[in-house]
Amino acid sequence: MRVRVPFGRATKTAMVVALAPGDGSPGYRLKSILEILDDGPVLPPSMLKLLQWAAAYYHHPLGEVIFGCLPPPLRQGKAPVRMDVSRYHLSQAGERVKTEDLARAPRQAAMMDFLRRHPGGADAAQLRLLDARWRATLRALAAKDWIREEKSGLPPATVKEPDPTYRPFALNPGQTEAAQAISGALGRFGAFLLDGITGSGKTEVYLNVIDQVIAQGRQALVLIPEIGLTPQLVARFADHVQAPVAVLHSGLSDRERLHAWLMARDGEAGVVIGTRSAIFTPMKRPGICIIDEEHDPSFKQQEGFRYHARDLAVMRARQEAMPIVLGSATPSLESLHNAGQGRYERLVLRERIGKARPPAIRLLDMRAGRDDNGLSSALLQAVGAHLAQGNQVLLFLNRRGYAPTLFCPGCGWIALCPRCDAHMILHRARNRLHCHHCDTQQPPPAQCPQCQASGLLALGQGTERVEETLQGLFPGTDIIRIDRDSTRRKGAMQALLKRVRGGGPQILLGTQMIAKGHHLPGITLVGILNADQGLFGADFRAIERMGQLILQVAGRAGRADKPGEVCIQTHYPEHPAFSPLLAHDYGAFAHRLLEERQLGQLPPYGNLALFRAEALDQALPLRFLQAVHEQAMTLSLEGVRLLGPVSAPMEKRAGRFRAQLLLQSLRRRHLHPLLKALIPILDGLPGARKVRWSLDVDPQEMF
Ligand code: ADP
Ligand code: ZN
Ligand code: ZN
Numbered sequence: 001m002r003v004r005v006p007f008g009r010a011t012k013t014a015m016v017v018a019l020a021p022g023d024g025s026p027g028y029r030l031k032s033i034l035e036i037l038d039d040g041p042v043l044p045p046s047m048l049k050l051l052q053w054a055a056a057y058y059h060h061p062l063g064e065v066i067f068g069c070l071p072p073p074l075r076q077g078k079a080p081v082r083m084d085v086s087r088y089h090l091s092q093a094g095e096r097v098k099t100e101d102l103a104r105a106p107r108q109a110a111m112m113d114f115l116r117r118h119p120g121g122a123d124a125a126q127l128r129l130l131d132a133r134w135r136a137t138l139r140a141l142a143a144k145d146w147i148r149e150e151k152s153g154l155p156p157a158t159v160k161e162p163d164p165t166y167r168p169f170a171l172n173p174g175q176t177e178a179a180q181a182i183s184g185a186l187g188r189f190g191a192f193l194l195d196g197i198t199g200s201g202k203t204e205v206y207l208n209v210i211d212q213v214i215a216q217g218r219q220a221l222v223l224i225p226e227i228g229l230t231p232q233l234v235a236r237f238a239d240h241v242q243a244p245v246a247v248l249h250s251g252l253s254d255r256e257r258l259h260a261w262l263m264a265r266d267g268e269a270g271v272v273i274g275t276r277s278a279i280f281t282p283m284k285r286p287g288i289c290i291i292d293e294e295h296d297p298s299f300k301q302q303e304g305f306r307y308h309a310r311d312l313a314v315m316r317a318r319q320e321a322m323p324i325v326l327g328s329a330t331p332s333l334e335s336l337h338n339a340g341q342g343r344y345e346r347l348v349l350r351e352r353i354g355k356a357r358p359p360a361i362r363l364l365d366m367r368a369g370r371d372d373n374g375l376s377s378a379l380l381q382a383v384g385a386h387l388a389q390g391n392q393v394l395l396f397l398n399r400r401g402y403a404p405t406l407f408c409p410g411c412g413w414i415a416l417c418p419r420c421d422a423h424m425i426l427h428r429a430r431n432r433l434h435c436h437h438c439d440t441q442q443p444p445p446a447q448c449p450q451c452q453a454s455g456l457l458a459l460g461q462g463t464e465r466v467e468e469t470l471q472g473l474f475p476g477t478d479i480i481r482i483d484r485d486s487t488r489r490k491g492a493m494q495a496l497l498k499r500v501r502g503g504g505p506q507i508l509l510g511t512q513m514i515a516k517g518h519h520l521p522g523i524t525l526v527g528i529l530n531a532d533q534g535l536f537g538a539d540f541r542a543i544e545r546m547g548q549l550i551l552q553v554a555g556r557a558g559r560a561d562k563p564g565e566v567c568i569q570t571h572y573p574e575h576p577a578f579s580p581l582l583a584h585d586y587g588a589f590a591h592r593l594l595e596e597r598q599l600g601q602l603p604p605y606g607n608l609a610l611f612r613a614e615a616l617d618q619a620l621p622l623r624f625l626q627a628v629h630e631q632a633m634t635l636s637l638e639g640v641r642l643l644g645p646v647s648a649p650m651e652k653r654a655g656r657f658r659a660q661l662l663l664q665s666l667r668r669r670h671l672h673p674l675l676k677a678l679i680p681i682l683d684g685l686p687g688a689r690k691v692r693w694s695l696d697v698d699p700q701e702m703f
Helices: 045-057 062-069 092-096 106-117 124-130 134-143 173-183 202-215 231-240 254-265 276-280 309-319 333-340 377-388 463-473 492-501 542-554 578-582 586-599 619-634 668-682
Strands: 002-007 010-015 085-090 147-152 190-196 219-223 245-248 271-274 286-292 323-328 345-349 360-365 392-396 405-407 425-427 432-434 457-459 478-482 506-510 523-528 565-570 607-615 640-653 656-665 692-697
Touching: 010 062, 045 062, 045 276, 045 309, 085 092, 085 106, 085 124, 092 106, 106 124, 106 134, 124 134, 134 147, 173 190, 173 202, 173 345, 190 202, 190 333, 202 219, 202 231, 202 286, 202 323, 219 276, 219 309, 231 245, 231 271, 245 254, 271 276, 276 309, 286 309, 309 323, 333 586, 360 578, 377 392, 377 523, 377 565, 392 542, 463 478, 463 506, 478 492, 492 506, 523 542, 542 565, 542 578, 542 586, 578 586, 607 619, 607 640, 607 668, 619 640, 619 656, 619 668, 640 668, 656 668, 668 692
Parallel strands: 190 323, 190 345, 219 271, 219 286, 245 271, 286 323, 360 565, 392 506, 392 523, 478 506, 523 565
Antiparallel strands: 002 010, 085 147, 405 457, 425 432, 607 656, 607 692, 640 656
């Protein structure tokens, strides 16, 4: 239960997690609790157990773990109460209005249409997804007396167009087998790796199993990657499932989030869908946990409490005696290894549904042709051919902005970020130099600040520049750029995707934002403009990520009955990572990487923990981590290797110098006791107060 306690001269919200016998430890004077905030436990015992396990495993303070996973109002000590959700309906007068009468007010027309299709009314969460300025639109309609407002205790809902034609599919034999294997484990722990290529019907398998979970009166928790939570996916669940669906998306207000959380905790939500942090949503009758696109890096929290939602989910499923399903077309090496060891049961779906054939993948050798705009002549030919057939093209470049380097040919000056070891990225439309690491922005200089020469050159390609090039090469073609710059405005992403779904010859150009989740059936050609970024990334997972990305974007092509094609531009076509990808053989690709990992004793064969430290003074982080190293040496080091300390690959970031110390071990049981012994003494080490340090257990990124 939460309590209010005195803390210094202020008070704080705290959580009682256990009762100590007697008066507490000697040498302490106990103060009294000021107020008990809950009538009963705010979290079920199983959730507290999970959080305690997580705090111990990630060596993170339990208080931060607990409060970090509560909905904000509970964190602030507010009461766990539902909200009155206003639902908006058409009034009788509103029902008589014809859409044509509103031709000059398209937002109002759209909202009237939406309400007409939702006879049960719509709430703020729904209207906000429909119209970024929904309040103003609604007010205009209410002023004409076309709207009726009603308070109800119903949950903030998902966007759901009731689809009268909806009928679940009859599963094909592969799907049936997978669904039966999972259903057979309902009511107990069981871990499944659903390894199925894109479009093989994994989501349909989830839905089928969820039906059975709900029929048993239990609940399902579904986690999806950060950018995979699209209204279409939510609608698919909402259409299918015969129970309330609580969606935890980033657009919810704090109170809406609490409401959805309470519905899950109290057993009213049949399905809970959310991103990473939804793993901490308690359920009264846990029935199954599903992690879609389990390989996705967004399941790892990269700051503060650095947990991995997939790994926590497996532990949670074990503790709550429910099955867990990890689904992916490109499983993580960790999960493949677990399946290989027999810890997970592997279920394979190898066929695409319907006529869709997997696209042909080929490499375009960038050494062959001239490459001054990032687009090889072979790729441009293919783009032209697909457009001529009335199809859509998706071009993928993981670098936004105009150009990554602004350079003076006279003296060699390069625009660098004053606060980071990084180039400033030139953004032409905003006319800014922008550092993507610390957000520093400045106007680009007209002349070289070093030699005063004019004629600075923009070198290299970003999405903004490729868009400009394409406009010149394919005049009259609709070119849609999707990256963080073009989707900053609320609702912009949905509007752009709507344009794509409208069909017609189009070029869609984007960063990894478009690599997953979106079903874009008109696309027949996918071009990957710079695969080499992935081949030579600083991180040992770079190639794994590149392969996953290539097969994921390849999964976007040719989903309908039109055959697809994927072109990968590279300067290193002979790189051994490519050949299994060309054959769509993710298994062989992963197998090669697993062998390399085994040789290097890297995950999933070895276990890693990374200490990071940063400070304004360059020498301090290294000195502090050196002291950590020395401390570790005095403790038992059996089976643990210490690597470093070294400066981080990007040493200076946002004005701070960074260093790291890596601990590597073949056995968790060697690594964790050492971490446990180290943590309490770190703050007492010399220099500890002048650095910010953190520990990342099972780090996903090494910088
Ligand atoms: P995945 O999640 O593996 O990418 P989906 O479940 O989205 O695959 O299925 C791909 C497409 O095939 C979807 O449009 C889905 O509606 C359709 N589909 C899935 N299973 C069946 C089935 N058994 N019969 C007919 N269509 C199906
Ligand atoms: Zn110069
Ligand atoms: Zn910077």
